[in-house]
Amino acid sequence: MTNHFLSRCALGTSLALILSGCQHYTEPAPSTLVGYAKLPADSFAQGPVAGKGLGVSPINGKQVPFKKGQPIQGFSAVLKNPDGTFLAMSDNGFGKVENSADFNLRLYTIQPQLKTNDKTDAGLVEVKGFIELHDPDNKIPFAIVNHFTQQRVLTGADFDIESVRRTADGTYWLGDEFGPFLLHVDANGKVLEEPYRLPDFSRTGHYLNSPQNPYLEEGSSVRIMNAVAQHAALHGANYQPVFSPYHVMLQDNNPKVTHYARDKDTPNGLKLAASDVFDIQSIKKAGYPVVTWTVNEIPRMLELMELGVSGIISDRPDLLLTAVKQFDGNKDGKPDYLTAEGLIDAQQFDAQGHRGGRNLRPENTLPAMEVALDNLMTTLETDIGITKDGVAVLSHDPYIEATKCRLSNNKVYTEHQQKLIKDLTFKEIQNNFVCDKVFRGDSQVNDPALSPVTLAFTKKVGLKHNYTPPSLQQVFNFVRFYQQFYTTGQGKNHPLAVQRSKVAQQVRFNIETKLNPRSDRDSHGIGYNKRTVTPEKMAQILANTIKRNGLIKRADIQSFDFRSLLYIQQNYPKIRTVYLIGDFPNKGPYADDGTNLQDEQGKNTPWLAGLYWPYRNTALVDGIRINRSSGFEGMALSADGNTLFAMLEEPVIGNDKRELLIHAFDLKRKVFTGKSYRYPMADKSKAIGDFTMINAKHGLVIERDNEEGTVEAFKMVYLITLQDDGQVSKKPLVNLMAIKDPHQLADRQAGDFGVSNGKFAFSYTTIENIEVLDEQHIAVMNDNNYPFSLGRHLASKQPDDTEFIVLRLPEKLDLSQ
Secondary structure (H helix, E strand, C coil): CCCCCHHHCCCCCCCCCCCCCCCCCCCCCCCEEEEEEEECCCCEECCCCECCCCCCCCECCECCCECCCEECCCEEEEEECCCCCEEEEECCCCCCCCCCCCCECEEEEEEEECECCCCCCCCEEEEEEEEECECCCCCCCCCCCCCCCCCCECECCCCCEEEEEECCCCCEEEEECCCCEEEEECCCCEECCCCEECECCCCCCCECCCCCCCCCHHHCHHHHHHHHHHHHHHCCCCCCCEEEEEHHHECCCCCCCCCCCCHHHCCCCCCCCCCCCECHHHHHHCCCCEEEECCCCHHHHHHHHHHCCCEEEECCHHHHHHHHHHCCCCCCCCCCCECCCCCECCCCCEEEECCCCCCCCCCCCHHHHHHHHHCCCCEEEEEEEECCCCCEEECCCCECCCCCCEECCCCCCCHHHCCEHHHCCHHHHHHHEECCCCCCCCCCCCCHHHCHHHHHHHHHHCCCCCCCCCEHHHHHHHHHHHHHHCCCCCCCCCCCHHHHHHHHHHCEEEEEECCCCCCCECCCCCEHHHCCCCHHHHHHHHHHHHHHCCCHHHEEEEECCHHHHHHHHHHCCCCEEEEEECEECCCCCCCCCCEECCCECCECCCCCCCCCCCCCCCCCCCCCCCCCCCCEEEEEECCCCCEEEEEECCCCCCCCCCEEEEEEEECCCCEEEEEEEEEECCCCCCEEEEEEECCCCEEEEEEECCCCCCCCCCEEEEEEEECCCCEEEEEEEEECCCEECCCCCCCCCCCCCCEECCEECCCCCCEEEEEEEECCEEEEEECCCCCCCCCCCCCCCCCCCEEEEEEECCCCCCCCC
């Protein structure tokens, strides 16, 4: 093997392992296995069920989720304790933000009962206890899974911790890959400070971010949903909340679909921000349906279906039905989302009529609901306000809007005369207003003859007009009437009677609490937050109306105002919640009301119930220069205990593709100093696994490829030197694929790889733990990525165990200062 960094690999002459010259790669003399113990793959500790996000069972023969509790696996760092035990740190759990929300971050105390030449009856790792990371003092400013709990236990969806060091004061510093961040916790695992970000020293005022960084909008949606979903679950919900974003904010690689106030259209006074910030597949993999709004063109509907959205809300239910009939994503010649009887399969796709069908009929009226049902929508989407006497009425606006409604006596009604719904009784609204104005193009009509069910219903219940503003209760009654109309009533002979009857029988309701918590004033001089009843009252009246009608299983409550949704989750946990999200800034030529991400006077958005949103901090400005999960993989403590050397797992995007950066962090000042070292990767290397210092200038680094269970795998421990010029020189120290095992200490099963003929190969995808025991012995441990890794048990196809091995080096290390 040839190393193309040979010019950098000369080492300081103070080391016993120096070779004369370093012009060519030299295979290191083999190390010897002198101690072996394993922690069986199926090892669990007390804690919540884990692995609910792992998908279909079984995985390598293991059923998920893991009902025994928390898997003791995925060790990504190890420290020796003074009493002979070791502290082994689990990483984020199952490898991703999306699947690790139920994996609690812990540091386990382990005692390897080493099998040696003199002690052959041992060979197991004993787990003696653990420290659980938690943030009860709210030091972490962004959303975490257990955000709304008292202890705020950290999970693998919050941080991917890969390295740990203990300092003289007994506290721990942990390196994270998602940020990347440095975390500081006390001896009991309590977070002591806000996580430390890594500055981008090549650009003043910027940071090196991964796509999962919670200080970017791109890295925040799953974290927000994890927090609210956990809140729902803790109060007894058995559903996953729905994520409902504005469709132009989805990551779709379509440059023609951009936000009206983002990208090139960013108005003065707002930070330049990308449109595409929500990753559909990431959100869905985390378990959340993605129902997007408001989409009114068939090509865009088809594009979104191809991208995998769970549903679409549209002003044109007729066009949405047409798109569903056309969509054949699996190319089998049949529409993917239609049932055999020609209905939209609600289990596969949620087609929602926005405010009924507002581009076909005046919005939030009975005719609008009728046209949505006529077009076989699976869900009626609508909004409510609460009247002075506590009735939920359909309205998108806090006022009876003059652009949409008129006085029933035909007198002049202008914007200046508009009344707040909360100041009117239900009777006053129905007696005095008709909401039949058309203004949304040629497709919107209000001809009563086009709404026969509404005509019949209005006559039966005594409403004054087809377009009398209805209550939510009247909408529920109307849907039941619609079903009867096409089953046994006047419409029973209609050619679509059977379909329409069945649609009404099973249609869902997606009802929005129309609230605005901002303190700004509207055009009438009234604060947005003063225009409606409280979020609790609105949510309570809505939920009780749903409950009275026996529609809990068929109704969702949605909102841009998360306060009302959290109230629903806490008090009505059987009603599913839908989290609307969008950016309608109150600046620029199309200024709106700030819904719902915009900050308020420099403070975090008031819409999200205290959950942090990094408003307009996107990759367009701050950039993403760290690959996904490629942050601080290794971290060493300087010999004097004053500096952390935090090492990135992969090269920074835009830098040398074969060079890793090691950043110095001053522990006294608690800052990254700007000093960095450039580490050359080996030809076969894909990433580093761990890093530790052995004296003031020298250390050990594990490099690896992504292979396992094969003789071609590359797993090497290097002896390195941090040079004064910022370069890192290195030479091979231990080839982990060629270890001598003369006493056959390694555990073995029939068909296992790498344990035969007195040889031992540590062939795992990830080897992330190294600790120096003395001048001639090191301990190495694999991260077994339970239940995925298959580096050892190739014949049985059983997940890898965690193996703790002690190696005797062929020559001694210089551990002196």
